[in-house]
Amino acid sequence: MKIMVGGTFSPLHDGHKKLLSRSFELAGDDGHVIIGLSTDQFAGDKNHPIAPYEKRKEILTTFIQDSGYSATWNVIPLEDRYGATLDTDFDALVVSEETFPVSLEINRLRKERGRKKVDIHQITCVLADDGRWISSTRIYRGEIDDHGRVIR
Amino acid sequence: MKIMVGGTFSPLHDGHKKLLSRSFELAGDDGHVIIGLSTDQFAGDKNHPIAPYEKRKEILTTFIQDSGYSATWNVIPLEDRYGATLDTDFDALVVSEETFPVSLEINRLRKERGRKKVDIHQITCVLADDGRWISSTRIYRGEIDDHGRVIR
Numbered sequence: 001m002k003i004m005v006g007g008t009f010s011p012l013h014d015g016h017k018k019l020l021s022r023s024f025e026l027a028g029d030d031g032h033v034i035i036g037l038s039t040d041q042f043a044g045d046k047n048h049p050i051a052p053y054e055k056r057k058e059i060l061t062t063f064i065q066d067s068g069y070s071a072t073w074n075v076i077p078l079e080d081r082y083g084a085t086l087d088t089d090f091d092a093l094v095v096s097e098e099t100f101p102v103s104l105e106i107n108r109l110r111k112e113r114g115r116k117k118v119d120i121h122q123i124t125c126v127l128a129d130d131g132r133w134i135s136s137t138r139i140y141r142g143e144i145d146d147h148g149r150v151i152r
Numbered sequence: 153m154k155i156m157v158g159g160t161f162s163p164l165h166d167g168h169k170k171l172l173s174r175s176f177e178l179a180g181d182d183g184h185v186i187i188g189l190s191t192d193q194f195a196g197d198k199n200h201p202i203a204p205y206e207k208r209k210e211i212l213t214t215f216i217q218d219s220g221y222s223a224t225w226n227v228i229p230l231e232d233r234y235g236a237t238l239d240t241d242f243d244a245l246v247v248s249e250e251t252f253p254v255s256l257e258i259n260r261l262r263k264e265r266g267r268k269k270v271d272i273h274q275i276t277c278v279l280a281d282d283g284r285w286i287s288s289t290r291i292y293r294g295e296i297d298d299h300g301r302v303i304r
């Protein structure tokens with residue numbers, strides 16, 4: 001299958017890794033994964049500092065290469081919440097609980113444009129040891145590390 | 153992965169086949185799929201006649217066996233919209249656009265019970281040749297066949 005997934009991935013934490021791994025599993029050995037990576041401008045809306053695009057792309061690339069998936073993949077710049085999802089032919093979108101509402105908007109907008117709706121795979125956010133979501137903001141604040149371990 | 157999916161599957165049309173195939177693909181070679189099959193009593197709420205449970209189970213079994221998936225699987229009776237999803241440990245629920253709202257309820261109820269929420273995979277309904285969803289009701293009414301071909 002042809003899968004699309006997106007994010008800022010800074011820092012690349014266990015929640016992001018689940019999102020990416022699941023995208024490759026869903027794609028299957030012969031599939032393709034398109035990863036929309038937030039541009040620095042789009043990521044600028046976040047409430048914590050973000051590594052530059054090329055640095056984030058490098059870390060993402062290393063993680064994917066080390067994971068050893070067979071599917072092909074490419075990274076494209078994500079300039080807004082929809083990115084290329086409205087005008088690309090693909091099978092399924094992989095999202096987190098946080099970004100699930102955007103996937104419904106994407107299907108509504110695709111339909112308006114006369115495009116086929118896509119399947120949606122929503123992963124449950126990975127929980128930190130304290131039972132709350134792992135998020136980049138929490139890691140930035142020093143509450144948890146990138147595996148969700150509480151920092152005391 | 154351990155996957156749960158449910159339905160009445162009468163008649164078994166291309167939309168159901170997509171739901172089942174996707175469940176096995178997601179489960180992977182070493183995974184397990186639990187298929188909740190509506191009991192005759194629960195299915196009795198449908199607005200069209202339904203084949204008896206054992207007959208539906210037989211057709212379902214034949215389809216799965218013929219598909220040649222490696223994952224293990226079993227069929228259990230589905231007595232209400234939640235079935236065993238609230239009290240079973242599993243990874244992901246596969247639903248259609250129609251039943252997606254139930255998956256959100258399931259995660260809410262699981263959380264209330266202190267259980268881990270599950271990932272949700274929502275497939276887009278298969279469209280008939282006339283661009284509307286394939287559904288058992290439409291097949292029963294004689295509008296389309298089980299592959300979504302319009303009957304004139």
